[in-house]
Amino acid sequence: MKVTRAQIVDGAYELLRERGLSSLSMRRLAQDLGVQPGALYYHVANKQELLAVVAARVLADFPASPADPRSAAQDLRAALLRVRDGAEVVSFVQAYRPDVLTPTGALNRLFTDRFGPRQAEWAARTIVHYVLGFVAEEQNRAELVRAGIVDVEPAHERESAEAFLFGVDAILTGLAG
Amino acid sequence: MKVTRAQIVDGAYELLRERGLSSLSMRRLAQDLGVQPGALYYHVANKQELLAVVAARVLADFPASPADPRSAAQDLRAALLRVRDGAEVVSFVQAYRPDVLTPTGALNRLFTDRFGPRQAEWAARTIVHYVLGFVAEEQNRAELVRAGIVDVEPAHERESAEAFLFGVDAILTGLAG
DNA sequence: ACCTGAACACCGTTCAAGT
């Protein structure tokens, strides 16, 4: 059996999207691809590097040049929600591969007319931290509900979106003032 | 050899504090306590439950009744920074044991005079999400530097505190407006 | 060049059997 790097990345992304982070192991990925675990390491340095590429794919449909910070925040949340544990993976990768995180860069640009470079960066990170924290909690709860560990009905999307925008608008109002 | 639940919790907390989350395994903890891994499960249901108790201890020196949201945010950050991976552990526990998270409750109370109960809750969560996200990134970077994976000099505490407060003040200004 | 087989050093959790 043969695998390409592209197949590995595709497989990892699909595994994450539909089974979640706890199912995304190198061994299971290898099995899905019909190959021995060691074979993956010929195409990929290690799991961290693979996760970085997968995180970039999660963020792929986040627009490169969003119109305004408010819709950028909503787009970021939407992109993260499309993949199980999306926020957790992106948070993890953000720490050691900040360059993968296009949203921070895009938001940064939206603030450079209002702020100096330092504060534009801080403003962008404030939004991103909030969005990642909010969505991570949403998705963690969803995972626990799925696993039957927690039986609290997850809030309806209507209410979640409302709570989400409350925070976004507070931050943006504060940044504007 | 005998262990008490208190010894297990103390040991887990110490292991986390000085060695970090990646060293906090049930097997290593058992070894530190001079006991077989299975023995732990007589005192603790599973690792998740143990982490919930440890997270509560991380937050133990967060004041129960902070004076104002700004100092509450700083106190929360300080409490998290005292323990390696403190933010990650608290974030993880927050999802399935929100009751352990006293900070949200304390912040909630500080907002109830300005807002209705729904919005006070949202306001509190906005702050907490931001703080957890900010500190998680700080600590993740610190871990990667320690591991030699990333060699970027971590920002000085002066600058980190400044960036942190920039976000806190933006959020609080927005909430006030 | 790329993969297999097999190992190394780990995990969390369970449970009969011991004391």
Add this chain to the structure above:
DNA sequence: ACCTGAACACCGTTCAAGT
């Protein structure tokens, strides 16, 4: 009541040997 011994079903990673 509490612990041990031993197992089960996993991990990520490495690497000689094969093709």
